[in-house]
Amino acid sequence: xxEFEFIESIKQPTYHQRGLIKGIGDDAAVFRESTxxxxxxxxxxxxxxxxxxxxxxxxxxxxxxxAANVSxxxxxxxxxxxxxxxxxxxxxxxxxxxxxxFQGMRDFASRYKMDVIGGDTVSGNExxxxxxxxxxxxxxxxxxxxQAEQGDIVFVTGTLGDSQAGLxxxxxxxxxxxxxxxxxxxxxxxPRVQFAKDMKNIKRLALNDxxxxxxxxxxxxxxxxxxxxxxxxxxxxxxxxxxxxPQHLKQKWVLYGGEDFELVGTVSESDWEAVERAAAQSKxxxxxxxxxxxxxxxxxxxxxxxxDHFTPLYKEGYTHLK
Amino acid sequence: xxEFEFIESIKQPTYHQRGLIKGIGDDAAVFRESTxxxxxxxxxxxxxxxxxxxxxxxxxxxxxxxAANVSxxxxxxxxxxxxxxxxxxxxxxxxxxxxxxFQGMRDFASRYKMDVIGGDTVSGNExxxxxxxxxxxxxxxxxxxxQAEQGDIVFVTGTLGDSQAGLxxxxxxxxxxxxxxxxxxxxxxxPRVQFAKDMKNIKRLALNDxxxxxxxxxxxxxxxxxxxxxxxxxxxxxxxxxxxxPQHLKQKWVLYGGEDFELVGTVSESDWEAVERAAAQSKxxxxxxxxxxxxxxxxxxxxxxxxDHFTPLYKEGYTHLK
Numbered sequence: 001x002x003e004f005e006f007i008e009s010i011k012q013p014t015y016h017q018r019g020l021i022k023g024i025g026d027d028a029a030v031f032r033e034s035t036x037x038x039x040x041x042x043x044x045x046x047x048x049x050x051x052x053x054x055x056x057x058x059x060x061x062x063x064x065x066x067a068a069n070v071s072x073x074x075x076x077x078x079x080x081x082x083x084x085x086x087x088x089x090x091x092x093x094x095x096x097x098x099x100x101x102f103q104g105m106r107d108f109a110s111r112y113k114m115d116v117i118g119g120d121t122v123s124g125n126e127x128x129x130x131x132x133x134x135x136x137x138x139x140x141x142x143x144x145x146x147q148a149e150q151g152d153i154v155f156v157t158g159t160l161g162d163s164q165a166g167l168x169x170x171x172x173x174x175x176x177x178x179x180x181x182x183x184x185x186x187x188x189x190x191p192r193v194q195f196a197k198d199m200k201n202i203k204r205l206a207l208n209d210x211x212x213x214x215x216x217x218x219x220x221x222x223x224x225x226x227x228x229x230x231x232x233x234x235x236x237x238x239x240x241x242x243x244x245x246p247q248h249l250k251q252k253w254v255l256y257g258g259e260d261f262e263l264v265g266t267v268s269e270s271d272w273e274a275v276e277r278a279a280a281q282s283k284x285x286x287x288x289x290x291x292x293x294x295x296x297x298x299x300x301x302x303x304x305x306x307x308d309h310f311t312p313l314y315k316e317g318y319t320h321l322k
Numbered sequence: 323x324x325e326f327e328f329i330e331s332i333k334q335p336t337y338h339q340r341g342l343i344k345g346i347g348d349d350a351a352v353f354r355e356s357t358x359x360x361x362x363x364x365x366x367x368x369x370x371x372x373x374x375x376x377x378x379x380x381x382x383x384x385x386x387x388x389a390a391n392v393s394x395x396x397x398x399x400x401x402x403x404x405x406x407x408x409x410x411x412x413x414x415x416x417x418x419x420x421x422x423x424f425q426g427m428r429d430f431a432s433r434y435k436m437d438v439i440g441g442d443t444v445s446g447n448e449x450x451x452x453x454x455x456x457x458x459x460x461x462x463x464x465x466x467x468x469q470a471e472q473g474d475i476v477f478v479t480g481t482l483g484d485s486q487a488g489l490x491x492x493x494x495x496x497x498x499x500x501x502x503x504x505x506x507x508x509x510x511x512x513p514r515v516q517f518a519k520d521m522k523n524i525k526r527l528a529l530n531d532x533x534x535x536x537x538x539x540x541x542x543x544x545x546x547x548x549x550x551x552x553x554x555x556x557x558x559x560x561x562x563x564x565x566x567x568p569q570h571l572k573q574k575w576v577l578y579g580g581e582d583f584e585l586v587g588t589v590s591e592s593d594w595e596a597v598e599r600a601a602a603q604s605k606x607x608x609x610x611x612x613x614x615x616x617x618x619x620x621x622x623x624x625x626x627x628x629x630d631h632f633t634p635l636y637k638e639g640y641t642h643l644k
Binding site (some may be wrong): 021024025027028029030031032033034035037038039040041042043044045046048049051072074075076078082084085086087117118119122124125126128130132133134135137139142145146206207209216224270274294313 | 326344347348349350351352353354355356357359360361362363364365366367368369372373394395397398400404406408409410439440441444445446447448450452454455457459464466467468524525529530531536545621
């Protein structure tokens, strides 16, 4: 299969997005968006770094790389519309391996009515997949990290640490309670697009998605907003069956475990009810996990509060270039 | 240097584009474009496939990967505005190697007032760079491959085969006439953005950029438009000093040599003068190289005409997955 045939193979027979003028099949795609702001981000997954054959079937590689990108859209309060895929393909893999990657992407995309509008495929020695996602948000309504303010409530969706527990189960071939729950959270994360959309009437909201662990993401909000954030250790939501794992692993996964793709945010106390309503509407759980205070120069950005002890919490998530 | 520091290092202190609302520094970038159509494409360069350390310094790797993407914008008649960069970084390379790649990109970008609005950096074993470029074009004025029609003139900008000659010189360390001209065409291609923009008043125009060799690009126009295209071999423009190379190499480079990043197009005879005026205005050469005819089912898509002999010309450019 050459590059031309490959591009043909990922081309959609029909498109969902009404603004799309030209999809795959020319030098570039063309679309129109006169009423909303446009949101875009890129994310790359490399075999051996972000996934391995042992823990992720090709179908879920495709599914997950797109889900990770769409999670960035959710964190901006945006709706995903389009994606472009670039893939470096080692010759050692059969072509149906790539077909499965694209099938996973397509199945995920179709749930959001996203269209694939560009791609590039090149041979190489190391499998890597780079996805650019394009979404839209009401004008002026994008959600930023720098919008946290003194007095805000800090909240998080879902539960923390499940994705890393799933990876641990897969890597060590463990037979544990609720095995499939953890594996599903690792292989098929569900970005919180609908929840972010349901919060659209809240005037001010700082938002981040949990790709690198909550410690890292909350530090980003605190630094961008120049505030101090206190997280209550006992309030961090976890799946009950996470307790079956050793305490040190559980703690590592909850604080620093990446790829939960939940949302963490801060909102004024008066808007907290609206956040709870949005969560109920999109049938997910949301938990208050801390609060925002003005930052003194001597303060750290984030503290973990356990039994009245305040421990600085640093950004020790996954930083792939370490 | 970790991922966060790296992203900080490529962040621009100021931005050029007025439509930009949020650049690097959140989960995604945000921009507004209410009056024009948006054009986007992705292109990936892998070391050993698209470039090698022996023939391309890191500065020119960055320069060229962005130029290749911008050439896609030119081929759509669009103006480039933004780019997102994803890079897989082997640990073996010093961090100033990557700094040089980004410097090359930045220098190229600043000539077009393009802003870098997103990025991802991950470690890996194989250097690869994926760039997504976003541009704008007047509503309904994007240029497509499928717009060639019976009676059209086929034209090409600049000269053909120079980039491959430059690569040949670098790979074989040759000392030839006009050495620096060929090397420059290989390392610092100049996409024809201004020329494409200067043709904006021409009503109908089929356009493609020469990334894979003219044989391949003209076949794409002919197939998309379902027409037959005849190219006059003696009219294909070449640099005079290309004659110093063996005839078989010269022919291969002219017809199948990739990465010239010139534009090839078709236009009605009555608009040919407007094409010439646009070329003069942007100070480049343009040459009439053939014509478009209706296609019979028995016809090939493209023929090369030499001394009244018609030879079918196939799409034998660089197809990286072969």
